[in-house]
Amino acid sequence: MDGFGIRIEGLSKRYGEGDTAVDALKDVNMTVAPGEVVGLIGPSGSGKSTLLKCLGAVIEPTTGKMTLGDEVIYDNGWRIPDLRALRRDRIGFVFQAPYLIPFLDVIDNVALLPMLAGQPNGESRKRALELLEALDVGHRAKAQPSQLSGGEQQRVAIARALANQPPVILADEPTAPLDSERALSVVRILNQMAQQFNTAIIVVTHDEKIIPTFKRIYHIRDGKTFEEKGLAQN
Ligand SMILES: Nc1ncnc2c1ncn2[C@@H]1O[C@H](COP(=O)(O)OP(=O)(O)OP(=O)(O)O)[C@@H](O)[C@H]1O
C-alpha cells in the first residue's frame, strides 16, 4: 500500500464575521508523510482543534489548500463532492474522550463503521477483534464500554479509528486522561499502526509525557505553524 500523505498549504480559517470575527488559522503549512506520526503543539486557543476539524472536513476552511495523497481535497473551496464519504473512509478521529457508544459492546463499537460502510458483519467483527488484540484489549471485546478503565476505553477508540484502515488519523489530545505508562503505550501503538498501515497521523497534545516521542513537531501559535525537529531519534 502506498498510503497517503497530508499536505496543507497557506490554510486559514475565520469564524464569524465583522467585529466578532476570530481568525483561528492564519497561515498553516504542514506535511505529513505516509507512515509518519507528527506532533502538533500550541497553547489553548491557538487553533489546533480547528486545524484537525478542517482537515477532517468537519468544518470548512476560509482559504488555502489541502491535499491527501495526490488528491486536492480543498483549494479555496472543497474539491471533492462527497465529504461524508471522505470522513467515513479516509479519516480516523481519536478524541480526548473516547466517545464510545454506551449500548454497544466493545467489538461492535469498533465494527460499526465498517458495517455501516457496507462490509459484511462477520468480517467487520473479525477485523475489529484483530485490532483490539493488537491494542491489548481483545479480552474485553464482549464488555460494555462503561466496564472498561479509561486507558482501555482509549485503546478501543483507537481501534475504532483504525477500523476502516483510513490513510489519515487525526488525534486530539488522545492521552490527556491517561497515566504515563498508558500514554506512552498509546503513542507506541499509533507509531506501530502508522508503520504497519502507512497511515499519516497528527497528534495534538499538551502532554509533556509524550512530546519527546515525536520525530517531528509543529508548533502553532496565534494561528500560524512552525516546524521543529523532535527529540526522538530516527
Ligand atoms: N465555533 C467557533 N466559533 C467561533 N470561534 C471559535 C469556534 N471554535 C473555536 N473558536 C475560536 O478559535 C480559536 C481556536 O480554537 P481551537 O478550538 O482551534 O483552539 P485549540 O488550540 O484547540 O485550543 P485548546 O487547546 O483549548 O483545545 C479560539 O480563539 C476559539 O475561541
Ligand SMILES: [Mg+2]
Ligand atoms: Mg482543542
